[in-house]
Amino acid sequence: MPLVDAYLGALKMMESTGPRSLHGTAAFIAQDPTLVAEAKLRAHLAAADPNDELRRALSLRLAIFDHHAEDTTWTEDTAPNTRKRREVILRILDVEEATAVLLNDLIPIANLDEPIVIAEKWTPWYTDGIKRSRDFYWQHYSESLQATPHLGADAVAALDKATDRVVERLADPTAAEVHQAKGLVVGYVQSGKTANFTGVIAKAIDAGYRLIIVLSGTTDLLRTQTQRRLDMELVGQENLLRGIKPDDEAALEATDYVGDDPDWDRFIRHGISPSDGGGSDLYRLTKKSFDYKSLELGISALDFPKRERRLPLYHPANLFAETTHTRLVVVKKNSRVLGKLVADLNKITTRLEEVPTLIIDDESDQASVNTSKPKLLSAEDKKKRSAINRHIAELLRMLPRAQYVGYTATPFANVFIDPNDSADIFPKNFLIALPPGSGYMGALDFHDLYLDIPLGERNVENSAEKAHVRIVNEDEADRDADLQRAIDTFVLTGAVKLYRESLGRGPFRHHTMLYHVASQKDIHREQRAKVREMWDRSGYRSASCFERLRSLYEKDILPVTRRPDGGAAPSTFDDLVPFIGDTVNRIERTGHPVLVVNSDKIEGEELDFATDPHVWRILVGGNKLARGFTVEGLTVSYYLRQSRQADTMMQMGRWFGYRADYRDLVRLYTTQTLYEEFEDICQDEEFFRDELRQYAPFGADGEPQITPSQIPPLVAQHHPKIKPTARNKMYNARVEQRRTPMKEPSSGYPLISEGTSLQDNTRAILPILSSAVEQPEVLDLDGRLINILSTRLTNEELVSILSQLRWGKEDSFRPDLNFLRQAKPDMIADWHVVLPQLKGQDAQVTIEGVGPLSVHRRRVINGKLQAKSQPADRSLVQPIANRAGSTRGGMLLYPMVPKDAAVQGELSPSDVVMAFTLFLPQASGATDGKLITWTTKDDSLPDYALVSV
Numbered sequence: 001m002p003l004v005d006a007y008l009g010a011l012k013m014m015e016s017t018g019p020r021s022l023h024g025t026a027a028f029i030a031q032d033p034t035l036v037a038e039a040k041l042r043a044h045l046a047a048a049d050p051n052d053e054l055r056r057a058l059s060l061r062l063a064i065f066d067h068h069a070e071d072t073t074w075t076e077d078t079a080p081n082t083r084k085r086r087e088v089i090l091r092i093l094d095v096e097e098a099t100a101v102l103l104n105d106l107i108p109i110a111n112l113d114e115p116i117v118i119a120e121k122w123t124p125w126y127t128d129g130i131k132r133s134r135d136f137y138w139q140h141y142s143e144s145l146q147a148t149p150h151l152g153a154d155a156v157a158a159l160d161k162a163t164d165r166v167v168e169r170l171a172d173p174t175a176a177e178v179h180q181a182k183g184l185v186v187g188y189v190q191s192g193k194t195a196n197f198t199g200v201i202a203k204a205i206d207a208g209y210r211l212i213i214v215l216s217g218t219t220d221l222l223r224t225q226t227q228r229r230l231d232m233e234l235v236g237q238e239n240l241l242r243g244i245k246p247d248d249e250a251a252l253e254a255t256d257y258v259g260d261d262p263d264w265d266r267f268i269r270h271g272i273s274p275s276d277g278g279g280s281d282l283y284r285l286t287k288k289s290f291d292y293k294s295l296e297l298g299i300s301a302l303d304f305p306k307r308e309r310r311l312p313l314y315h316p317a318n319l320f321a322e323t324t325h326t327r328l329v330v331v332k333k334n335s336r337v338l339g340k341l342v343a344d345l346n347k348i349t350t351r352l353e354e355v356p357t358l359i360i361d362d363e364s365d366q367a368s369v370n371t372s373k374p375k376l377l378s379a380e381d382k383k384k385r386s387a388i389n390r391h392i393a394e395l396l397r398m399l400p401r402a403q404y405v406g407y408t409a410t411p412f413a414n415v416f417i418d419p420n421d422s423a424d425i426f427p428k429n430f431l432i433a434l435p436p437g438s439g440y441m442g443a444l445d446f447h448d449l450y451l452d453i454p455l456g457e458r459n460v461e462n463s464a465e466k467a468h469v470r471i472v473n474e475d476e477a478d479r480d481a482d483l484q485r486a487i488d489t490f491v492l493t494g495a496v497k498l499y500r501e502s503l504g505r506g507p508f509r510h511h512t513m514l515y516h517v518a519s520q521k522d523i524h525r526e527q528r529a530k531v532r533e534m535w536d537r538s539g540y541r542s543a544s545c546f547e548r549l550r551s552l553y554e555k556d557i558l559p560v561t562r563r564p565d566g567g568a569a570p571s572t573f574d575d576l577v578p579f580i581g582d583t584v585n586r587i588e589r590t591g592h593p594v595l596v597v598n599s600d601k602i603e604g605e606e607l608d609f610a611t612d613p614h615v616w617r618i619l620v621g622g623n624k625l626a627r628g629f630t631v632e633g634l635t636v637s638y639y640l641r642q643s644r645q646a647d648t649m650m651q652m653g654r655w656f657g658y659r660a661d662y663r664d665l666v667r668l669y670t671t672q673t674l675y676e677e678f679e680d681i682c683q684d685e686e687f688f689r690d691e692l693r694q695y696a697p698f699g700a701d702g703e704p705q706i707t708p709s710q711i712p713p714l715v716a717q718h719h720p721k722i723k724p725t726a727r728n729k730m731y732n733a734r735v736e737q738r739r740t741p742m743k744e745p746s747s748g749y750p751l752i753s754e755g756t757s758l759q760d761n762t763r764a765i766l767p768i769l770s771s772a773v774e775q776p777e778v779l780d781l782d783g784r785l786i787n788i789l790s791t792r793l794t795n796e797e798l799v800s801i802l803s804q805l806r807w808g809k810e811d812s813f814r815p816d817l818n819f820l821r822q823a824k825p826d827m828i829a830d831w832h833v834v835l836p837q838l839k840g841q842d843a844q845v846t847i848e849g850v851g852p853l854s855v856h857r858r859r860v861i862n863g864k865l866q867a868k869s870q871p872a873d874r875s876l877v878q879p880i881a882n883r884a885g886s887t888r889g890g891m892l893l894y895p896m897v898p899k900d901a902a903v904q905g906e907l908s909p910s911d912v913v914m915a916f917t918l919f920l921p922q923a924s925g926a927t928d929g930k931l932i933t934w935t936t937k938d939d940s941l942p943d944y945a946l947v948s949v
Helices: 003-017 022-030 038-047 053-067 083-093 097-106 128-133 136-146 153-167 193-207 220-241 249-253 335-345 387-398 464-468 480-502 521-536 543-561 573-587 646-651 672-695 755-772 795-802 814-822 871-876 878-882
Strands: 116-119 182-186 211-216 282-284 326-331 357-362 402-408 430-433 469-472 511-516 594-597 616-621 634-639 667-671 729-731 733-738 776-781 784-794 830-837 844-847 850-854 856-858 888-898 913-919 932-936 945-947
Touching: 003 022, 003 038, 003 053, 038 053, 038 097, 053 083, 053 097, 053 136, 053 153, 083 097, 116 672, 136 153, 136 193, 136 220, 153 193, 153 430, 182 193, 193 211, 193 220, 193 357, 193 402, 211 220, 220 282, 220 326, 326 335, 335 387, 357 387, 387 402, 430 672, 464 469, 469 480, 469 672, 480 511, 480 521, 480 543, 480 573, 480 616, 480 634, 480 667, 511 573, 521 594, 521 616, 543 573, 573 616, 667 672, 733 814, 755 784, 755 795, 755 830, 755 844, 755 850, 755 888, 755 913, 776 871, 784 795, 795 814, 795 830, 830 850, 830 871, 871 878, 871 888, 878 888, 878 913
Parallel strands: 182 402, 182 430, 211 326, 211 357, 282 326, 357 402, 469 667, 511 616, 511 634, 594 616, 634 667, 830 888, 856 888
Antiparallel strands: 116 430, 729 945, 733 932, 776 784, 784 830, 844 850, 888 913
C-alpha cells in the first residue's frame, strides 16, 4: 500500500477515535512499517504543494484537534488553539521530534475566532458520540470542502465548530418532549452564511431531522442559486439521479444539471445510495428552475411512511430506518408559494406533530419579519401579520417540532421583534454571530477605521481607503470622468487576471462590474444605455485608448498590486497590452457587454453564473443584486444609491466578500457622503458584535449574562440620520450598570456643532491635562519610541470629572458611570492616565493655557467626530489594568478635532472633543460574573424590547 493511502487511512480512523499514534496506525493499515517510515513521510510533506491530498488531510485533522473543546479527556484541559494544546496532540500522535518540527512549520496553529453565542440555557444532546455515529452528509460535505483549493484546513475546522454551535441548540429530534427552538445566525455580508447553513442542514439530517424547509430570499435568482448550491454540495448526484441508468438518455435529459451544467462533475458523489450507507435518502420537492408547486410530485412526496407504525415518527426506530427519507424544500419567500406548501402539509397522513423539521430562513430580516402593525400581540387577532410572516407562523404552529434558524448579515429587524409573540420568529433561544473567514474583504479593507497615520502620510501601502476606494464627484453633471475610470479599471483588472492565469494562478471564471445607482426599475434601461454608450466610445478595440489606460494602470492598478497582499502584475503597461484584447473579447462575447438585472426580470438574457463558463460583464441593477445574491467575480463597484436604513445599505455592499487571488484589484467607486455613511454603519455593526462578545460568557452562577430578548438596548447608532432598521423602537428594558472591562463611548459624544457641550466637557477634563503636561515621557514599546503625557488619579477623582460630562445621548455612559461610582477601593483604587503624543509640532496646541499637547485628527460624518482610540495605543495602559489582582485602571485620553481643522497655537475648548477609553482593573471584575444589569422602565410591562409605531 502506498505511503499516502496508509496515512490517509490513519487520519480517517482518527475522525472517530481522536488523536492516536500516527505512524503506528499507518503501519497497521499498510501491514509493513518500512513502507510508512516517518522519514518518508517527512520527505513527502517537505516536497508537497499546499494542495497535496495528504498535506491537506493532515492540516484539517490538526486544525480540528487544535480547535476541539477542552471537555474531552485527551485534551488534558488545554485551551483550544494554543501551543500547549498542540504539544499534547503531537505527543499523542507519537511522532518523532523532526516530524513535530516539520508539522509545526507547515501547519501553524490557526488563530480562529470563535462564534459569539448569546443563548438561554439548554439541555445538551448533540454529543461527540452522535456526531461520530451519524455523520453521512456532514462527512461528505466536509470532504468536498477539503478538496476546494481556496479553502484552508482552518476554515473547514472553524465551520465544523460553528455549525456545532447551531445544531446543539436545536431540539433533540428523537426526544419525546416537544421543544421548538428559534435562533438567529449573524454573519458578515457575503461572508459564508450559505456554507454555514449547508453544514447545519447536513448535521441536522444526520441527527434525524426529516423535513428541511429553506426560505431563500424573495427573488427567483436567489432561490435558484441556493437550490443549486445545496444540490451540488449536499444533495449529491445519487439523490439527483435516483437510480437512473447511464444509458437512459430521456430520463437524464429531464434531470436537473445533467448535460447542461459545466460543473456537474463537481457535484458531490456519495459513492452509494445514502440509505445503503447509514444515511437518509434526500427527496427534493423543488428543482433548480421550479419553486414549490402544489402536489406536482403527488401528495405522497410530502408524506412520511413509518416502518414501525405503532411508534411515533420521531422514535429512532422510524427516524433512522432506511425507508424514512428526508424531504428538502427550497422556496422563495412568496405568499402564494408558501401558501401552497402550508396547504399540502395539511393534507398528508403523517401526524405533523411527529415530524422533526428544520426551517432555515435565509436573509431572515427581509420579508419574514411582521411589518403589518408592529405592536404587542392583541388577544383578539394575534396580529394582522404581513403575508409571508403569517405563513411562517402557520408552519411553526402546524409543526411543533420545527426548529427555526434565521440567517442574516443585518440582524436589527429580527432582534426588535416582539419576544412575547410565541408564533413570531424572534430568536428567543439563541443568537450566534459568526466570525469572517480567512481572506474575507470587509470593512477594514475599505475603511481606515483605526489608522492613526496623518492624512498627508497615507498612501496605497498603508491605507485601505487609498488602495481600494475612489471617490466620485457629488455633482451628477461631473461624473462622466469617474464612470470612465471605473470602466477602464474593469478592463485593466480583467487583463491582470488573464496575466495571472498565464502564470498558473486562478482560474478567473467570472469578472464583473456592478453599476448600482438607483432602485427604480424603469430607469435601469436608461442607465444601461448610458454605460453602453460610454463603453462603445472608449476605444478598447484600438490603440487610441492606450494613453488613458497606461496612466490609470501606472498610477492606480500597479501600485496597489505591490502591497503585501498584492498579486502578480506586469511591471509595465506594454507587457499588459497583449491581455487587453482578450479581456475585451470576453466582455463583448455575447454582443452585450452591459446587462440589466432587476427584480422584475433580466433584460435580454439570463444571468447564470452556474452554467455560463464566463460571465465577464457590467451589471446594471438594483434590489435583485442588493441582497443575498452573490455577484461572482465582482471586482469594480460603481455605487451611488442611498438609503435611510443601515440594514438596507449594508446589504447593498456587494463589494464585501471573498476575492481569492484578486483582492488587490478590487475597487469601490462612490461619493464621499456615501463612503462616510457606510463607515458609520460598519462601526454600528462592530459595536454590536463587541457588545455581544463581552456578554457571551456565562456568569459565575452558570446563568447567561444576557438573553436574546435583552439585546435591543445594546444596538448603537453612529450615524444620526441612518436608523438601524426601518421601524421605530422603544425599550422597556434599560441597562442599569455596564461592568465591561473596556469602555469606549465613541458614539455618545456631542456633535461638533454643540460648542457649549464640548466646552463644558473640555473644562471638566482640564485638571487631567494640567497634571499630565507636567510629566512627559518617552516609552520604548517593542522597539517603537512613543511620546506620552501621563498622570494618576484616584477613582473618586475620575468619577467626579466624568460625572460632569455632557453626552449626545443620555444613556451613552450612564450605566458605566453607575458601575464606577459604586466600585470600592479594593476594586478600583486609582487610574493611570496616558495621552499619546504625535511626532512633530504641527499638532501641538494649548487649551486655555494648558499645554503644549497633541490633538488627534478624525473624520467628521454628519456632524459627529469619529472619536475612536487606536488599538496600538492600548498596550500603553492595558497591561497595568490586566495584572492579576490589579486595582489600578488605565485611561487613554485623546483631545480630538476634525481632520481639516486648524490646530496650531491656542485651541478653543468648544472646538475639541475629549475622547477617552477606559480599561478596568482586574480586581473590578463582577463577583457574580454579570457584566450587565438591568432595570425596567415600566414595572407593569415585561423587561424585553417593546416595539411601537
